[in-house]
Amino acid sequence: MTLKIYGIGASRAVRPLWAALELGVPFEHIPMPYTGGATRSPEFLTINPNGHSPALIDERPEGAVTVWESMACALYIARVHGQADGQSITPASPREEAEALRWSFWTVSELESDALTVLMHRMAMPEDQRKPELADKAESRLKVPLAVLDKHLKAQQARGEAYLAANRFTVADVCVASVASWVRPAAALLAQYPAVSVWLKLCVDRPAQAQARRMK
Ligand SMILES: N[C@@H](CCC(=O)N[C@@H](CS)C(=O)NCC(=O)O)C(=O)O
Structure with missing residues:
Protein backbone atom coordinates (compact mmCIF):
# COMPACT_ATOMS: atom_id res chain seq x y z
CA MET A 1 0.00 0.00 0.00
CA THR A 2 1.37 3.40 -0.85
CA LEU A 3 -1.56 5.58 0.14
CA LYS A 4 -2.71 5.94 3.76
CA ILE A 5 -5.91 7.87 4.57
CA TYR A 6 -6.49 8.91 8.18
CA GLY A 7 -10.01 9.55 9.44
CA ILE A 8 -13.46 7.98 9.65
CA GLY A 9 -16.28 8.09 7.14
CA ALA A 10 -18.60 9.96 9.49
CA SER A 11 -16.37 13.04 9.31
CA ARG A 12 -14.74 15.25 6.70
CA ALA A 13 -12.52 12.23 5.94
CA VAL A 14 -15.41 10.99 3.83
CA ARG A 15 -14.10 13.28 1.07
CA PRO A 16 -10.75 11.54 0.41
CA LEU A 17 -12.24 8.12 1.23
CA TRP A 18 -15.06 8.67 -1.27
CA ALA A 19 -12.65 9.94 -3.95
CA ALA A 20 -10.33 6.95 -3.51
CA LEU A 21 -13.21 4.47 -3.60
CA GLU A 22 -14.67 6.06 -6.74
CA LEU A 23 -11.28 5.63 -8.44
CA GLY A 24 -10.70 2.13 -7.11
CA VAL A 25 -7.32 3.25 -5.79
CA PRO A 26 -5.84 0.82 -3.26
CA PHE A 27 -5.31 2.52 0.08
CA GLU A 28 -4.79 1.76 3.71
CA HIS A 29 -7.49 3.18 5.94
CA ILE A 30 -6.26 4.40 9.32
CA PRO A 31 -9.41 4.63 11.43
CA MET A 32 -8.88 7.80 13.36
CA PRO A 33 -11.85 9.05 15.38
CA TYR A 34 -12.05 12.82 15.74
CA THR A 35 -13.13 12.59 19.38
CA GLY A 36 -11.07 11.29 22.28
CA GLY A 37 -7.85 13.11 21.43
CA ALA A 38 -6.46 10.82 18.69
CA THR A 39 -6.00 13.73 16.29
CA ARG A 40 -4.02 15.59 18.98
CA SER A 41 -1.51 12.82 19.75
CA PRO A 42 2.18 13.73 19.27
CA GLU A 43 2.42 11.14 16.46
CA PHE A 44 -0.55 12.52 14.54
CA LEU A 45 0.54 16.14 15.06
CA THR A 46 3.68 15.31 13.07
CA ILE A 47 1.34 14.42 10.16
CA ASN A 48 -1.16 17.25 10.60
CA PRO A 49 0.07 19.96 12.97
CA ASN A 50 -3.47 21.37 13.03
CA GLY A 51 -4.63 18.30 14.94
CA HIS A 52 -7.53 17.51 12.62
CA SER A 53 -8.52 14.60 10.43
CA PRO A 54 -8.43 13.82 7.60
CA ALA A 55 -4.87 13.60 6.41
CA LEU A 56 -3.15 11.36 3.93
CA ILE A 57 0.36 10.10 3.35
CA ASP A 58 1.29 9.02 -0.15
CA GLU A 59 4.51 6.95 -0.16
CA ARG A 60 6.04 7.66 -3.55
CA PRO A 61 9.33 6.64 -5.15
CA GLU A 62 10.52 10.24 -4.86
CA GLY A 63 9.52 10.49 -1.18
CA ALA A 64 6.45 10.65 1.03
CA VAL A 65 3.83 13.32 0.29
CA THR A 66 1.61 14.47 3.16
CA VAL A 67 -1.70 16.22 2.53
CA TRP A 68 -4.17 17.64 5.02
CA GLU A 69 -7.35 19.67 4.55
CA SER A 70 -10.12 17.39 3.33
CA MET A 71 -10.78 19.20 0.05
CA ALA A 72 -7.06 19.19 -0.77
CA CYS A 73 -6.90 15.46 0.05
CA ALA A 74 -9.79 14.63 -2.32
CA LEU A 75 -8.46 16.87 -5.11
CA TYR A 76 -4.96 15.40 -4.67
CA ILE A 77 -6.22 11.82 -4.92
CA ALA A 78 -8.17 12.62 -8.08
CA ARG A 79 -5.26 14.45 -9.68
CA VAL A 80 -2.39 12.15 -8.67
CA HIS A 81 -4.09 8.74 -8.50
CA GLY A 82 -6.70 9.13 -11.24
CA GLN A 83 -6.51 9.22 -15.00
CA ALA A 84 -7.59 12.39 -16.80
CA ASP A 85 -9.36 10.22 -19.37
CA GLY A 86 -12.79 11.83 -19.28
CA GLN A 87 -14.26 8.70 -17.65
CA SER A 88 -13.17 8.90 -14.03
CA ILE A 89 -13.69 11.54 -11.35
CA THR A 90 -10.41 13.22 -12.35
CA PRO A 91 -10.86 16.55 -14.14
CA ALA A 92 -10.00 16.00 -17.79
CA SER A 93 -9.83 19.54 -19.17
N1 LIG B 1 -10.77 22.40 7.37
C1 LIG B 1 -10.43 21.09 7.87
C2 LIG B 1 -11.27 20.79 9.10
C3 LIG B 1 -10.88 19.48 9.72
C4 LIG B 1 -11.68 19.15 10.97
O1 LIG B 1 -12.19 20.03 11.68
N2 LIG B 1 -11.76 17.86 11.25
C5 LIG B 1 -12.48 17.39 12.41
C6 LIG B 1 -13.25 16.10 12.03
S1 LIG B 1 -14.47 16.41 10.79
C7 LIG B 1 -11.51 17.01 13.51
O2 LIG B 1 -10.46 16.47 13.25
N3 LIG B 1 -11.86 17.28 14.77
C8 LIG B 1 -11.06 16.88 15.89
C9 LIG B 1 -10.14 17.95 16.37
O3 LIG B 1 -10.06 19.02 15.77
O4 LIG B 1 -9.50 17.71 17.39
C10 LIG B 1 -10.65 20.04 6.78
O5 LIG B 1 -11.54 20.23 5.93
O6 LIG B 1 -9.92 19.05 6.74
Missing part, protein backbone atom coordinates in the same frame (compact mmCIF):
# COMPACT_ATOMS: atom_id res chain seq x y z
CA PRO A 94 -8.95 23.02 -17.93
CA ARG A 95 -12.67 23.77 -17.60
CA GLU A 96 -13.27 20.68 -15.47
CA GLU A 97 -10.20 21.50 -13.38
CA ALA A 98 -11.50 25.03 -12.84
CA GLU A 99 -14.92 23.74 -11.80
CA ALA A 100 -13.38 21.33 -9.30
CA LEU A 101 -11.15 24.01 -7.79
CA ARG A 102 -13.66 26.83 -7.65
CA TRP A 103 -16.53 24.76 -6.27
CA SER A 104 -14.31 23.13 -3.63
CA PHE A 105 -12.99 26.48 -2.39
CA TRP A 106 -16.50 27.92 -2.62
CA THR A 107 -17.83 25.10 -0.48
CA VAL A 108 -15.35 25.81 2.28
CA SER A 109 -15.91 29.56 2.24
CA GLU A 110 -19.62 29.90 1.39
CA LEU A 111 -21.38 26.70 2.45
CA GLU A 112 -19.63 24.61 5.06
CA SER A 113 -20.08 26.59 8.25
CA ASP A 114 -23.83 27.13 7.93
CA ALA A 115 -24.38 23.62 6.55
CA LEU A 116 -22.63 22.21 9.63
CA THR A 117 -24.79 24.32 11.92
CA VAL A 118 -27.90 22.88 10.26
CA LEU A 119 -26.61 19.32 10.60
CA MET A 120 -25.64 19.75 14.25
CA HIS A 121 -28.66 21.72 15.46
CA ARG A 122 -31.34 19.93 13.43
CA MET A 123 -30.06 16.37 13.70
CA ALA A 124 -26.65 15.37 15.01
CA MET A 125 -26.55 16.82 18.52
CA PRO A 126 -28.62 15.38 21.37
CA GLU A 127 -32.02 17.04 21.21
CA ASP A 128 -31.66 18.88 24.53
CA GLN A 129 -28.44 20.55 23.33
CA ARG A 130 -29.73 21.73 19.96
CA LYS A 131 -30.37 25.42 19.42
CA PRO A 132 -33.04 25.71 16.72
CA GLU A 133 -32.52 29.48 16.53
CA LEU A 134 -28.94 28.91 15.30
CA ALA A 135 -30.23 26.50 12.64
CA ASP A 136 -32.92 29.01 11.61
CA LYS A 137 -30.32 31.73 11.06
CA ALA A 138 -27.98 29.35 9.20
CA GLU A 139 -30.83 28.23 6.94
CA SER A 140 -31.69 31.82 6.16
CA ARG A 141 -28.06 32.57 5.16
CA LEU A 142 -27.82 29.35 3.14
CA LYS A 143 -30.42 30.68 0.69
CA VAL A 144 -27.68 32.70 -1.01
CA PRO A 145 -25.15 29.90 -1.78
CA LEU A 146 -27.89 27.37 -2.49
CA ALA A 147 -29.35 29.71 -5.11
CA VAL A 148 -25.89 30.07 -6.68
CA LEU A 149 -25.46 26.30 -6.79
CA ASP A 150 -28.98 25.76 -8.14
CA LYS A 151 -28.42 28.27 -10.93
CA HIS A 152 -25.14 26.59 -11.93
CA LEU A 153 -26.71 23.13 -11.95
CA LYS A 154 -29.64 24.39 -14.06
CA ALA A 155 -27.15 25.83 -16.57
CA GLN A 156 -25.29 22.51 -16.54
CA GLN A 157 -28.54 20.65 -17.20
CA ALA A 158 -29.34 23.03 -20.07
CA ARG A 159 -26.06 22.01 -21.71
CA GLY A 160 -26.81 18.33 -21.13
CA GLU A 161 -24.55 17.91 -18.11
CA ALA A 162 -25.98 16.44 -14.93
CA TYR A 163 -23.05 17.20 -12.64
CA LEU A 164 -21.08 20.22 -11.47
CA ALA A 165 -18.15 20.01 -13.89
CA ALA A 166 -19.20 17.63 -16.63
CA ASN A 167 -21.75 15.10 -17.76
CA ARG A 168 -20.19 12.65 -15.37
CA PHE A 169 -19.57 12.54 -11.64
CA THR A 170 -16.22 14.15 -10.77
CA VAL A 171 -14.24 15.11 -7.70
CA ALA A 172 -16.04 18.48 -7.80
CA ASP A 173 -19.22 16.61 -6.91
CA VAL A 174 -17.44 14.69 -4.11
CA CYS A 175 -16.27 17.94 -2.54
CA VAL A 176 -19.54 19.85 -2.79
CA ALA A 177 -22.02 17.02 -2.18
CA SER A 178 -20.17 15.89 0.95
CA VAL A 179 -21.06 19.26 2.48
CA ALA A 180 -24.40 19.98 0.77
CA SER A 181 -25.66 16.68 2.20
CA TRP A 182 -25.40 18.24 5.67
CA VAL A 183 -28.31 20.51 4.70
CA ARG A 184 -30.67 17.54 4.17
CA PRO A 185 -32.19 17.81 7.67
CA ALA A 186 -33.57 21.18 6.42
CA ALA A 187 -35.79 19.41 3.89
CA ALA A 188 -38.13 22.36 3.34
CA LEU A 189 -35.18 24.62 2.53
CA LEU A 190 -33.60 22.14 0.14
CA ALA A 191 -36.91 21.62 -1.65
CA GLN A 192 -36.74 25.25 -2.80
CA TYR A 193 -33.69 24.33 -4.93
CA PRO A 194 -34.88 21.54 -7.23
CA ALA A 195 -31.70 21.27 -9.29
CA VAL A 196 -29.64 20.96 -6.10
CA SER A 197 -32.03 18.33 -4.72
CA VAL A 198 -31.90 16.18 -7.87
CA TRP A 199 -28.10 16.45 -8.18
CA LEU A 200 -27.52 15.77 -4.48
CA LYS A 201 -29.57 12.59 -4.61
CA LEU A 202 -27.56 11.39 -7.62
CA CYS A 203 -24.35 11.98 -5.65
CA VAL A 204 -25.30 10.49 -2.30
CA ASP A 205 -26.89 7.43 -3.93
CA ARG A 206 -23.52 6.37 -5.31
CA PRO A 207 -22.26 3.12 -3.77
CA ALA A 208 -18.82 4.61 -3.07
CA GLN A 209 -20.43 7.33 -0.94
CA ALA A 210 -22.22 4.77 1.23
CA GLN A 211 -19.07 2.65 1.45
CA ALA A 212 -16.96 5.66 2.50
CA ARG A 213 -19.52 6.73 5.10
CA ARG A 214 -19.42 3.27 6.68
CA MET A 215 -15.63 3.34 7.21
CA LYS A 216 -15.05 3.45 10.96
Whole structure:
Protein backbone atom coordinates (compact mmCIF):
# COMPACT_ATOMS: atom_id res chain seq x y z
CA MET A 1 0.00 0.00 0.00
CA THR A 2 1.37 3.40 -0.85
CA LEU A 3 -1.56 5.58 0.14
CA LYS A 4 -2.71 5.94 3.76
CA ILE A 5 -5.91 7.87 4.57
CA TYR A 6 -6.49 8.91 8.18
CA GLY A 7 -10.01 9.55 9.44
CA ILE A 8 -13.46 7.98 9.65
CA GLY A 9 -16.28 8.09 7.14
CA ALA A 10 -18.60 9.96 9.49
CA SER A 11 -16.37 13.04 9.31
CA ARG A 12 -14.74 15.25 6.70
CA ALA A 13 -12.52 12.23 5.94
CA VAL A 14 -15.41 10.99 3.83
CA ARG A 15 -14.10 13.28 1.07
CA PRO A 16 -10.75 11.54 0.41
CA LEU A 17 -12.24 8.12 1.23
CA TRP A 18 -15.06 8.67 -1.27
CA ALA A 19 -12.65 9.94 -3.95
CA ALA A 20 -10.33 6.95 -3.51
CA LEU A 21 -13.21 4.47 -3.60
CA GLU A 22 -14.67 6.06 -6.74
CA LEU A 23 -11.28 5.63 -8.44
CA GLY A 24 -10.70 2.13 -7.11
CA VAL A 25 -7.32 3.25 -5.79
CA PRO A 26 -5.84 0.82 -3.26
CA PHE A 27 -5.31 2.52 0.08
CA GLU A 28 -4.79 1.76 3.71
CA HIS A 29 -7.49 3.18 5.94
CA ILE A 30 -6.26 4.40 9.32
CA PRO A 31 -9.41 4.63 11.43
CA MET A 32 -8.88 7.80 13.36
CA PRO A 33 -11.85 9.05 15.38
CA TYR A 34 -12.05 12.82 15.74
CA THR A 35 -13.13 12.59 19.38
CA GLY A 36 -11.07 11.29 22.28
CA GLY A 37 -7.85 13.11 21.43
CA ALA A 38 -6.46 10.82 18.69
CA THR A 39 -6.00 13.73 16.29
CA ARG A 40 -4.02 15.59 18.98
CA SER A 41 -1.51 12.82 19.75
CA PRO A 42 2.18 13.73 19.27
CA GLU A 43 2.42 11.14 16.46
CA PHE A 44 -0.55 12.52 14.54
CA LEU A 45 0.54 16.14 15.06
CA THR A 46 3.68 15.31 13.07
CA ILE A 47 1.34 14.42 10.16
CA ASN A 48 -1.16 17.25 10.60
CA PRO A 49 0.07 19.96 12.97
CA ASN A 50 -3.47 21.37 13.03
CA GLY A 51 -4.63 18.30 14.94
CA HIS A 52 -7.53 17.51 12.62
CA SER A 53 -8.52 14.60 10.43
CA PRO A 54 -8.43 13.82 7.60
CA ALA A 55 -4.87 13.60 6.41
CA LEU A 56 -3.15 11.36 3.93
CA ILE A 57 0.36 10.10 3.35
CA ASP A 58 1.29 9.02 -0.15
CA GLU A 59 4.51 6.95 -0.16
CA ARG A 60 6.04 7.66 -3.55
CA PRO A 61 9.33 6.64 -5.15
CA GLU A 62 10.52 10.24 -4.86
CA GLY A 63 9.52 10.49 -1.18
CA ALA A 64 6.45 10.65 1.03
CA VAL A 65 3.83 13.32 0.29
CA THR A 66 1.61 14.47 3.16
CA VAL A 67 -1.70 16.22 2.53
CA TRP A 68 -4.17 17.64 5.02
CA GLU A 69 -7.35 19.67 4.55
CA SER A 70 -10.12 17.39 3.33
CA MET A 71 -10.78 19.20 0.05
CA ALA A 72 -7.06 19.19 -0.77
CA CYS A 73 -6.90 15.46 0.05
CA ALA A 74 -9.79 14.63 -2.32
CA LEU A 75 -8.46 16.87 -5.11
CA TYR A 76 -4.96 15.40 -4.67
CA ILE A 77 -6.22 11.82 -4.92
CA ALA A 78 -8.17 12.62 -8.08
CA ARG A 79 -5.26 14.45 -9.68
CA VAL A 80 -2.39 12.15 -8.67
CA HIS A 81 -4.09 8.74 -8.50
CA GLY A 82 -6.70 9.13 -11.24
CA GLN A 83 -6.51 9.22 -15.00
CA ALA A 84 -7.59 12.39 -16.80
CA ASP A 85 -9.36 10.22 -19.37
CA GLY A 86 -12.79 11.83 -19.28
CA GLN A 87 -14.26 8.70 -17.65
CA SER A 88 -13.17 8.90 -14.03
CA ILE A 89 -13.69 11.54 -11.35
CA THR A 90 -10.41 13.22 -12.35
CA PRO A 91 -10.86 16.55 -14.14
CA ALA A 92 -10.00 16.00 -17.79
CA SER A 93 -9.83 19.54 -19.17
CA PRO A 94 -8.95 23.02 -17.93
CA ARG A 95 -12.67 23.77 -17.60
CA GLU A 96 -13.27 20.68 -15.47
CA GLU A 97 -10.20 21.50 -13.38
CA ALA A 98 -11.50 25.03 -12.84
CA GLU A 99 -14.92 23.74 -11.80
CA ALA A 100 -13.38 21.33 -9.30
CA LEU A 101 -11.15 24.01 -7.79
CA ARG A 102 -13.66 26.83 -7.65
CA TRP A 103 -16.53 24.76 -6.27
CA SER A 104 -14.31 23.13 -3.63
CA PHE A 105 -12.99 26.48 -2.39
CA TRP A 106 -16.50 27.92 -2.62
CA THR A 107 -17.83 25.10 -0.48
CA VAL A 108 -15.35 25.81 2.28
CA SER A 109 -15.91 29.56 2.24
CA GLU A 110 -19.62 29.90 1.39
CA LEU A 111 -21.38 26.70 2.45
CA GLU A 112 -19.63 24.61 5.06
CA SER A 113 -20.08 26.59 8.25
CA ASP A 114 -23.83 27.13 7.93
CA ALA A 115 -24.38 23.62 6.55
CA LEU A 116 -22.63 22.21 9.63
CA THR A 117 -24.79 24.32 11.92
CA VAL A 118 -27.90 22.88 10.26
CA LEU A 119 -26.61 19.32 10.60
CA MET A 120 -25.64 19.75 14.25
CA HIS A 121 -28.66 21.72 15.46
CA ARG A 122 -31.34 19.93 13.43
CA MET A 123 -30.06 16.37 13.70
CA ALA A 124 -26.65 15.37 15.01
CA MET A 125 -26.55 16.82 18.52
CA PRO A 126 -28.62 15.38 21.37
CA GLU A 127 -32.02 17.04 21.21
CA ASP A 128 -31.66 18.88 24.53
CA GLN A 129 -28.44 20.55 23.33
CA ARG A 130 -29.73 21.73 19.96
CA LYS A 131 -30.37 25.42 19.42
CA PRO A 132 -33.04 25.71 16.72
CA GLU A 133 -32.52 29.48 16.53
CA LEU A 134 -28.94 28.91 15.30
CA ALA A 135 -30.23 26.50 12.64
CA ASP A 136 -32.92 29.01 11.61
CA LYS A 137 -30.32 31.73 11.06
CA ALA A 138 -27.98 29.35 9.20
CA GLU A 139 -30.83 28.23 6.94
CA SER A 140 -31.69 31.82 6.16
CA ARG A 141 -28.06 32.57 5.16
CA LEU A 142 -27.82 29.35 3.14
CA LYS A 143 -30.42 30.68 0.69
CA VAL A 144 -27.68 32.70 -1.01
CA PRO A 145 -25.15 29.90 -1.78
CA LEU A 146 -27.89 27.37 -2.49
CA ALA A 147 -29.35 29.71 -5.11
CA VAL A 148 -25.89 30.07 -6.68
CA LEU A 149 -25.46 26.30 -6.79
CA ASP A 150 -28.98 25.76 -8.14
CA LYS A 151 -28.42 28.27 -10.93
CA HIS A 152 -25.14 26.59 -11.93
CA LEU A 153 -26.71 23.13 -11.95
CA LYS A 154 -29.64 24.39 -14.06
CA ALA A 155 -27.15 25.83 -16.57
CA GLN A 156 -25.29 22.51 -16.54
CA GLN A 157 -28.54 20.65 -17.20
CA ALA A 158 -29.34 23.03 -20.07
CA ARG A 159 -26.06 22.01 -21.71
CA GLY A 160 -26.81 18.33 -21.13
CA GLU A 161 -24.55 17.91 -18.11
CA ALA A 162 -25.98 16.44 -14.93
CA TYR A 163 -23.05 17.20 -12.64
CA LEU A 164 -21.08 20.22 -11.47
CA ALA A 165 -18.15 20.01 -13.89
CA ALA A 166 -19.20 17.63 -16.63
CA ASN A 167 -21.75 15.10 -17.76
CA ARG A 168 -20.19 12.65 -15.37
CA PHE A 169 -19.57 12.54 -11.64
CA THR A 170 -16.22 14.15 -10.77
CA VAL A 171 -14.24 15.11 -7.70
CA ALA A 172 -16.04 18.48 -7.80
CA ASP A 173 -19.22 16.61 -6.91
CA VAL A 174 -17.44 14.69 -4.11
CA CYS A 175 -16.27 17.94 -2.54
CA VAL A 176 -19.54 19.85 -2.79
CA ALA A 177 -22.02 17.02 -2.18
CA SER A 178 -20.17 15.89 0.95
CA VAL A 179 -21.06 19.26 2.48
CA ALA A 180 -24.40 19.98 0.77
CA SER A 181 -25.66 16.68 2.20
CA TRP A 182 -25.40 18.24 5.67
CA VAL A 183 -28.31 20.51 4.70
CA ARG A 184 -30.67 17.54 4.17
CA PRO A 185 -32.19 17.81 7.67
CA ALA A 186 -33.57 21.18 6.42
CA ALA A 187 -35.79 19.41 3.89
CA ALA A 188 -38.13 22.36 3.34
CA LEU A 189 -35.18 24.62 2.53
CA LEU A 190 -33.60 22.14 0.14
CA ALA A 191 -36.91 21.62 -1.65
CA GLN A 192 -36.74 25.25 -2.80
CA TYR A 193 -33.69 24.33 -4.93
CA PRO A 194 -34.88 21.54 -7.23
CA ALA A 195 -31.70 21.27 -9.29
CA VAL A 196 -29.64 20.96 -6.10
CA SER A 197 -32.03 18.33 -4.72
CA VAL A 198 -31.90 16.18 -7.87
CA TRP A 199 -28.10 16.45 -8.18
CA LEU A 200 -27.52 15.77 -4.48
CA LYS A 201 -29.57 12.59 -4.61
CA LEU A 202 -27.56 11.39 -7.62
CA CYS A 203 -24.35 11.98 -5.65
CA VAL A 204 -25.30 10.49 -2.30
CA ASP A 205 -26.89 7.43 -3.93
CA ARG A 206 -23.52 6.37 -5.31
CA PRO A 207 -22.26 3.12 -3.77
CA ALA A 208 -18.82 4.61 -3.07
CA GLN A 209 -20.43 7.33 -0.94
CA ALA A 210 -22.22 4.77 1.23
CA GLN A 211 -19.07 2.65 1.45
CA ALA A 212 -16.96 5.66 2.50
CA ARG A 213 -19.52 6.73 5.10
CA ARG A 214 -19.42 3.27 6.68
CA MET A 215 -15.63 3.34 7.21
CA LYS A 216 -15.05 3.45 10.96
N1 LIG B 1 -10.77 22.40 7.37
C1 LIG B 1 -10.43 21.09 7.87
C2 LIG B 1 -11.27 20.79 9.10
C3 LIG B 1 -10.88 19.48 9.72
C4 LIG B 1 -11.68 19.15 10.97
O1 LIG B 1 -12.19 20.03 11.68
N2 LIG B 1 -11.76 17.86 11.25
C5 LIG B 1 -12.48 17.39 12.41
C6 LIG B 1 -13.25 16.10 12.03
S1 LIG B 1 -14.47 16.41 10.79
C7 LIG B 1 -11.51 17.01 13.51
O2 LIG B 1 -10.46 16.47 13.25
N3 LIG B 1 -11.86 17.28 14.77
C8 LIG B 1 -11.06 16.88 15.89
C9 LIG B 1 -10.14 17.95 16.37
O3 LIG B 1 -10.06 19.02 15.77
O4 LIG B 1 -9.50 17.71 17.39
C10 LIG B 1 -10.65 20.04 6.78
O5 LIG B 1 -11.54 20.23 5.93
O6 LIG B 1 -9.92 19.05 6.74
